[in-house]
Amino acid sequence: MKKLCIALSFLGLAFNIACDGEETNDVSLVTNYxxxxxxxxxxxxxxxxxxxxxxxxxxxxxxxxxxxxxxxxxxxxxxxxxxxxxxxxxxxxxxxxxxxxxxxxDTEPSAFDLSGSWARTNGSPATIVKISDREYTHNNAGGVEGENQLMVTFYNVDDDLLYIPYQENASASGISVESLDGVLVDNNNFTWDLNASAFYGTFTRVFERQ
Structure with a gap:
Protein backbone atom coordinates (compact mmCIF):
# COMPACT_ATOMS: atom_id res chain seq x y z
CA MET A 1 0.00 0.00 0.00
CA LYS A 2 1.31 3.45 -0.90
CA LYS A 3 1.78 5.92 1.92
CA LEU A 4 0.36 9.46 1.60
CA CYS A 5 2.52 12.35 2.84
CA ILE A 6 1.00 15.82 3.03
CA ALA A 7 2.42 19.21 3.86
CA LEU A 8 -0.07 21.96 4.48
CA SER A 9 0.54 25.68 4.69
CA PHE A 10 -2.22 27.68 6.36
CA LEU A 11 -1.97 31.31 7.38
CA GLY A 12 1.80 31.15 7.37
CA LEU A 13 1.94 28.11 9.70
CA ALA A 14 3.33 24.88 8.31
CA PHE A 15 1.91 21.56 9.43
CA ASN A 16 3.85 18.48 8.31
CA ILE A 17 2.33 15.04 8.46
CA ALA A 18 4.92 12.27 8.16
CA CYS A 19 4.33 8.71 7.12
CA ASP A 20 5.67 6.08 9.53
CA GLY A 21 8.72 8.14 10.38
CA GLU A 22 9.68 8.75 6.76
CA GLU A 23 11.10 12.14 5.79
CA THR A 24 8.73 14.31 3.78
CA ASN A 25 9.23 17.12 1.30
CA ASP A 26 7.21 20.22 2.18
CA VAL A 27 4.74 21.31 -0.49
CA SER A 28 3.63 24.94 -0.26
CA LEU A 29 0.60 26.01 -2.26
CA VAL A 30 0.61 29.82 -2.32
CA THR A 31 -1.34 32.18 -4.54
CA ASN A 32 -0.88 35.93 -4.62
CA TYR A 33 -4.21 37.62 -5.18
CA ASP A 106 -29.74 64.20 -21.66
CA THR A 107 -29.24 67.92 -22.32
CA GLU A 108 -32.80 68.45 -23.51
CA PRO A 109 -34.87 70.22 -20.83
CA SER A 110 -36.80 67.61 -18.88
CA ALA A 111 -40.56 67.45 -19.42
CA PHE A 112 -40.97 66.52 -15.75
CA ASP A 113 -40.49 68.16 -12.37
CA LEU A 114 -40.31 65.43 -9.75
CA SER A 115 -39.99 67.72 -6.74
CA GLY A 116 -42.68 67.56 -4.08
CA SER A 117 -44.44 65.08 -1.83
CA TRP A 118 -44.51 61.41 -2.73
CA ALA A 119 -45.36 58.10 -1.10
CA ARG A 120 -44.56 54.50 -1.78
CA THR A 121 -47.67 52.47 -2.52
CA ASN A 122 -47.38 51.02 0.98
CA GLY A 123 -48.12 54.52 2.32
CA SER A 124 -44.62 55.45 3.45
CA PRO A 125 -44.14 59.19 2.71
CA ALA A 126 -41.20 60.79 0.93
CA THR A 127 -40.01 64.21 -0.18
CA ILE A 128 -38.11 64.87 -3.40
CA VAL A 129 -36.09 68.07 -3.75
CA LYS A 130 -34.90 69.34 -7.13
CA ILE A 131 -31.20 70.25 -7.28
CA SER A 132 -31.05 70.94 -11.01
CA ASP A 133 -33.03 69.98 -14.10
CA ARG A 134 -32.06 66.28 -13.86
CA GLU A 135 -30.66 65.94 -10.34
CA TYR A 136 -32.74 65.36 -7.21
CA THR A 137 -32.60 64.21 -3.61
CA HIS A 138 -35.04 61.66 -2.19
CA ASN A 139 -35.38 61.26 1.58
CA ASN A 140 -36.99 57.80 1.57
CA ALA A 141 -35.80 55.94 -1.52
CA GLY A 142 -36.76 52.54 -0.14
CA GLY A 143 -40.17 53.56 1.11
CA VAL A 144 -39.36 52.37 4.63
CA GLU A 145 -39.30 54.71 7.63
CA GLY A 146 -36.97 54.38 10.62
CA GLU A 147 -33.24 53.84 10.95
CA ASN A 148 -33.09 52.06 7.58
CA GLN A 149 -34.69 54.97 5.69
CA LEU A 150 -32.56 55.76 2.64
CA MET A 151 -31.64 59.36 1.81
CA VAL A 152 -30.12 59.58 -1.67
CA THR A 153 -29.24 61.70 -4.66
CA PHE A 154 -30.66 60.45 -7.96
CA TYR A 155 -30.76 61.43 -11.63
CA ASN A 156 -33.48 61.64 -14.26
CA VAL A 157 -31.21 60.48 -17.08
CA ASP A 158 -33.47 60.93 -20.10
CA ASP A 159 -37.10 61.22 -18.91
CA ASP A 160 -37.33 57.41 -18.95
CA LEU A 161 -34.41 56.12 -16.89
CA LEU A 162 -33.89 57.03 -13.23
CA TYR A 163 -30.63 56.17 -11.54
CA ILE A 164 -29.38 56.26 -7.94
CA PRO A 165 -25.56 56.11 -8.03
CA TYR A 166 -23.81 54.06 -5.36
CA GLN A 167 -23.92 55.86 -2.02
CA GLU A 168 -22.38 54.62 1.22
CA ASN A 169 -24.16 54.99 4.55
CA ALA A 170 -27.35 56.29 2.95
CA SER A 171 -29.29 55.36 6.08
CA ALA A 172 -28.76 56.06 9.77
CA SER A 173 -28.08 52.34 10.16
CA GLY A 174 -25.27 52.46 7.60
CA ILE A 175 -26.91 50.80 4.57
CA SER A 176 -25.29 51.53 1.21
CA VAL A 177 -27.47 51.71 -1.89
CA GLU A 178 -27.47 51.77 -5.68
CA SER A 179 -30.45 51.42 -7.99
CA LEU A 180 -30.60 48.53 -10.42
CA ASP A 181 -33.50 49.72 -12.56
CA GLY A 182 -35.48 52.93 -12.38
CA VAL A 183 -38.41 53.81 -14.61
CA LEU A 184 -40.03 57.23 -14.85
CA VAL A 185 -43.60 56.41 -15.85
CA ASP A 186 -44.90 59.98 -15.88
CA ASN A 187 -44.78 63.11 -13.72
CA ASN A 188 -46.77 61.37 -10.98
CA ASN A 189 -45.41 57.82 -10.97
CA PHE A 190 -42.04 56.07 -10.99
CA THR A 191 -40.47 52.79 -9.88
CA TRP A 192 -37.03 51.45 -9.10
CA ASP A 193 -35.28 48.35 -7.80
CA LEU A 194 -32.55 48.74 -5.21
CA ASN A 195 -29.31 47.01 -4.37
CA ALA A 196 -29.37 47.93 -0.69
CA SER A 197 -28.62 44.92 1.52
CA ALA A 198 -30.81 41.94 2.34
CA PHE A 199 -33.12 44.19 4.37
CA TYR A 200 -34.55 45.67 1.17
CA GLY A 201 -34.55 42.50 -0.89
CA THR A 202 -35.51 42.56 -4.58
CA PHE A 203 -38.96 44.15 -4.43
CA THR A 204 -39.73 46.88 -6.95
CA ARG A 205 -40.41 50.18 -5.14
CA VAL A 206 -43.41 52.02 -6.59
CA PHE A 207 -43.90 55.72 -5.80
CA GLU A 208 -46.88 57.99 -6.46
CA ARG A 209 -47.14 61.74 -6.17
CA GLN A 210 -49.31 62.97 -3.30
Missing amino acids: ATVEIIGNRTTVINVGEPYTDPGATSEIAGTPAEYTTSGTVDTSTPGVYTLTYETINVDGFAASARRVVVVL
Whole structure:
Protein backbone atom coordinates (compact mmCIF):
# COMPACT_ATOMS: atom_id res chain seq x y z
CA MET A 1 0.00 0.00 0.00
CA LYS A 2 1.31 3.45 -0.90
CA LYS A 3 1.78 5.92 1.92
CA LEU A 4 0.36 9.46 1.60
CA CYS A 5 2.52 12.35 2.84
CA ILE A 6 1.00 15.82 3.03
CA ALA A 7 2.42 19.21 3.86
CA LEU A 8 -0.07 21.96 4.48
CA SER A 9 0.54 25.68 4.69
CA PHE A 10 -2.22 27.68 6.36
CA LEU A 11 -1.97 31.31 7.38
CA GLY A 12 1.80 31.15 7.37
CA LEU A 13 1.94 28.11 9.70
CA ALA A 14 3.33 24.88 8.31
CA PHE A 15 1.91 21.56 9.43
CA ASN A 16 3.85 18.48 8.31
CA ILE A 17 2.33 15.04 8.46
CA ALA A 18 4.92 12.27 8.16
CA CYS A 19 4.33 8.71 7.12
CA ASP A 20 5.67 6.08 9.53
CA GLY A 21 8.72 8.14 10.38
CA GLU A 22 9.68 8.75 6.76
CA GLU A 23 11.10 12.14 5.79
CA THR A 24 8.73 14.31 3.78
CA ASN A 25 9.23 17.12 1.30
CA ASP A 26 7.21 20.22 2.18
CA VAL A 27 4.74 21.31 -0.49
CA SER A 28 3.63 24.94 -0.26
CA LEU A 29 0.60 26.01 -2.26
CA VAL A 30 0.61 29.82 -2.32
CA THR A 31 -1.34 32.18 -4.54
CA ASN A 32 -0.88 35.93 -4.62
CA TYR A 33 -4.21 37.62 -5.18
CA ALA A 34 -4.51 40.71 -7.33
CA THR A 35 -5.92 44.02 -6.19
CA VAL A 36 -7.63 46.51 -8.48
CA GLU A 37 -8.54 50.10 -7.59
CA ILE A 38 -10.11 52.71 -9.83
CA ILE A 39 -8.43 56.06 -10.33
CA GLY A 40 -10.82 58.90 -9.59
CA ASN A 41 -14.48 58.72 -8.63
CA ARG A 42 -16.62 55.60 -8.57
CA THR A 43 -19.40 57.52 -10.35
CA THR A 44 -18.89 60.17 -13.03
CA VAL A 45 -21.78 62.30 -14.30
CA ILE A 46 -21.51 64.20 -17.60
CA ASN A 47 -23.89 65.70 -20.15
CA VAL A 48 -24.46 64.41 -23.66
CA GLY A 49 -21.75 65.71 -25.96
CA GLU A 50 -19.18 66.35 -23.23
CA PRO A 51 -15.84 64.58 -23.68
CA TYR A 52 -15.02 61.68 -21.41
CA THR A 53 -11.53 60.31 -20.82
CA ASP A 54 -11.34 57.20 -18.70
CA PRO A 55 -8.72 57.66 -15.94
CA GLY A 56 -8.41 53.88 -15.64
CA ALA A 57 -7.30 51.91 -12.62
CA THR A 58 -4.27 50.54 -10.81
CA SER A 59 -3.59 46.87 -10.19
CA GLU A 60 -1.00 45.00 -8.16
CA ILE A 61 -0.05 41.42 -7.41
CA ALA A 62 2.18 40.92 -4.37
CA GLY A 63 3.07 44.61 -4.42
CA THR A 64 4.11 44.59 -8.07
CA PRO A 65 2.13 46.54 -10.70
CA ALA A 66 0.05 44.23 -12.86
CA GLU A 67 -1.79 44.60 -16.14
CA TYR A 68 -5.59 44.77 -16.19
CA THR A 69 -8.27 44.56 -18.83
CA THR A 70 -11.14 47.00 -19.28
CA SER A 71 -14.60 45.97 -20.43
CA GLY A 72 -17.49 48.25 -21.27
CA THR A 73 -17.72 51.47 -23.26
CA VAL A 74 -19.19 54.95 -22.84
CA ASP A 75 -21.24 56.54 -25.61
CA THR A 76 -21.20 60.25 -24.81
CA SER A 77 -23.69 60.94 -27.61
CA THR A 78 -26.46 58.86 -26.03
CA PRO A 79 -28.00 59.35 -22.56
CA GLY A 80 -27.57 56.31 -20.34
CA VAL A 81 -25.79 54.62 -17.46
CA TYR A 82 -22.56 52.95 -18.57
CA THR A 83 -20.42 50.54 -16.56
CA LEU A 84 -16.67 50.11 -16.99
CA THR A 85 -15.10 47.05 -15.33
CA TYR A 86 -11.38 46.67 -14.68
CA GLU A 87 -10.12 43.13 -14.06
CA THR A 88 -6.87 41.37 -13.27
CA ILE A 89 -6.48 37.59 -13.18
CA ASN A 90 -3.49 36.07 -11.39
CA VAL A 91 -1.51 33.05 -12.61
CA ASP A 92 -3.81 30.68 -10.71
CA GLY A 93 -6.92 32.04 -12.37
CA PHE A 94 -8.25 34.10 -9.46
CA ALA A 95 -9.82 37.37 -10.61
CA ALA A 96 -10.05 40.75 -8.92
CA SER A 97 -12.08 43.60 -10.32
CA ALA A 98 -13.38 47.12 -9.75
CA ARG A 99 -15.98 49.11 -11.63
CA ARG A 100 -16.87 52.66 -12.51
CA VAL A 101 -20.27 54.01 -13.57
CA VAL A 102 -20.51 56.87 -16.04
CA VAL A 103 -23.87 58.61 -16.20
CA VAL A 104 -24.56 60.52 -19.41
CA LEU A 105 -27.44 62.96 -18.92
CA ASP A 106 -29.74 64.20 -21.66
CA THR A 107 -29.24 67.92 -22.32
CA GLU A 108 -32.80 68.45 -23.51
CA PRO A 109 -34.87 70.22 -20.83
CA SER A 110 -36.80 67.61 -18.88
CA ALA A 111 -40.56 67.45 -19.42
CA PHE A 112 -40.97 66.52 -15.75
CA ASP A 113 -40.49 68.16 -12.37
CA LEU A 114 -40.31 65.43 -9.75
CA SER A 115 -39.99 67.72 -6.74
CA GLY A 116 -42.68 67.56 -4.08
CA SER A 117 -44.44 65.08 -1.83
CA TRP A 118 -44.51 61.41 -2.73
CA ALA A 119 -45.36 58.10 -1.10
CA ARG A 120 -44.56 54.50 -1.78
CA THR A 121 -47.67 52.47 -2.52
CA ASN A 122 -47.38 51.02 0.98
CA GLY A 123 -48.12 54.52 2.32
CA SER A 124 -44.62 55.45 3.45
CA PRO A 125 -44.14 59.19 2.71
CA ALA A 126 -41.20 60.79 0.93
CA THR A 127 -40.01 64.21 -0.18
CA ILE A 128 -38.11 64.87 -3.40
CA VAL A 129 -36.09 68.07 -3.75
CA LYS A 130 -34.90 69.34 -7.13
CA ILE A 131 -31.20 70.25 -7.28
CA SER A 132 -31.05 70.94 -11.01
CA ASP A 133 -33.03 69.98 -14.10
CA ARG A 134 -32.06 66.28 -13.86
CA GLU A 135 -30.66 65.94 -10.34
CA TYR A 136 -32.74 65.36 -7.21
CA THR A 137 -32.60 64.21 -3.61
CA HIS A 138 -35.04 61.66 -2.19
CA ASN A 139 -35.38 61.26 1.58
CA ASN A 140 -36.99 57.80 1.57
CA ALA A 141 -35.80 55.94 -1.52
CA GLY A 142 -36.76 52.54 -0.14
CA GLY A 143 -40.17 53.56 1.11
CA VAL A 144 -39.36 52.37 4.63
CA GLU A 145 -39.30 54.71 7.63
CA GLY A 146 -36.97 54.38 10.62
CA GLU A 147 -33.24 53.84 10.95
CA ASN A 148 -33.09 52.06 7.58
CA GLN A 149 -34.69 54.97 5.69
CA LEU A 150 -32.56 55.76 2.64
CA MET A 151 -31.64 59.36 1.81
CA VAL A 152 -30.12 59.58 -1.67
CA THR A 153 -29.24 61.70 -4.66
CA PHE A 154 -30.66 60.45 -7.96
CA TYR A 155 -30.76 61.43 -11.63
CA ASN A 156 -33.48 61.64 -14.26
CA VAL A 157 -31.21 60.48 -17.08
CA ASP A 158 -33.47 60.93 -20.10
CA ASP A 159 -37.10 61.22 -18.91
CA ASP A 160 -37.33 57.41 -18.95
CA LEU A 161 -34.41 56.12 -16.89
CA LEU A 162 -33.89 57.03 -13.23
CA TYR A 163 -30.63 56.17 -11.54
CA ILE A 164 -29.38 56.26 -7.94
CA PRO A 165 -25.56 56.11 -8.03
CA TYR A 166 -23.81 54.06 -5.36
CA GLN A 167 -23.92 55.86 -2.02
CA GLU A 168 -22.38 54.62 1.22
CA ASN A 169 -24.16 54.99 4.55
CA ALA A 170 -27.35 56.29 2.95
CA SER A 171 -29.29 55.36 6.08
CA ALA A 172 -28.76 56.06 9.77
CA SER A 173 -28.08 52.34 10.16
CA GLY A 174 -25.27 52.46 7.60
CA ILE A 175 -26.91 50.80 4.57
CA SER A 176 -25.29 51.53 1.21
CA VAL A 177 -27.47 51.71 -1.89
CA GLU A 178 -27.47 51.77 -5.68
CA SER A 179 -30.45 51.42 -7.99
CA LEU A 180 -30.60 48.53 -10.42
CA ASP A 181 -33.50 49.72 -12.56
CA GLY A 182 -35.48 52.93 -12.38
CA VAL A 183 -38.41 53.81 -14.61
CA LEU A 184 -40.03 57.23 -14.85
CA VAL A 185 -43.60 56.41 -15.85
CA ASP A 186 -44.90 59.98 -15.88
CA ASN A 187 -44.78 63.11 -13.72
CA ASN A 188 -46.77 61.37 -10.98
CA ASN A 189 -45.41 57.82 -10.97
CA PHE A 190 -42.04 56.07 -10.99
CA THR A 191 -40.47 52.79 -9.88
CA TRP A 192 -37.03 51.45 -9.10
CA ASP A 193 -35.28 48.35 -7.80
CA LEU A 194 -32.55 48.74 -5.21
CA ASN A 195 -29.31 47.01 -4.37
CA ALA A 196 -29.37 47.93 -0.69
CA SER A 197 -28.62 44.92 1.52
CA ALA A 198 -30.81 41.94 2.34
CA PHE A 199 -33.12 44.19 4.37
CA TYR A 200 -34.55 45.67 1.17
CA GLY A 201 -34.55 42.50 -0.89
CA THR A 202 -35.51 42.56 -4.58
CA PHE A 203 -38.96 44.15 -4.43
CA THR A 204 -39.73 46.88 -6.95
CA ARG A 205 -40.41 50.18 -5.14
CA VAL A 206 -43.41 52.02 -6.59
CA PHE A 207 -43.90 55.72 -5.80
CA GLU A 208 -46.88 57.99 -6.46
CA ARG A 209 -47.14 61.74 -6.17
CA GLN A 210 -49.31 62.97 -3.30
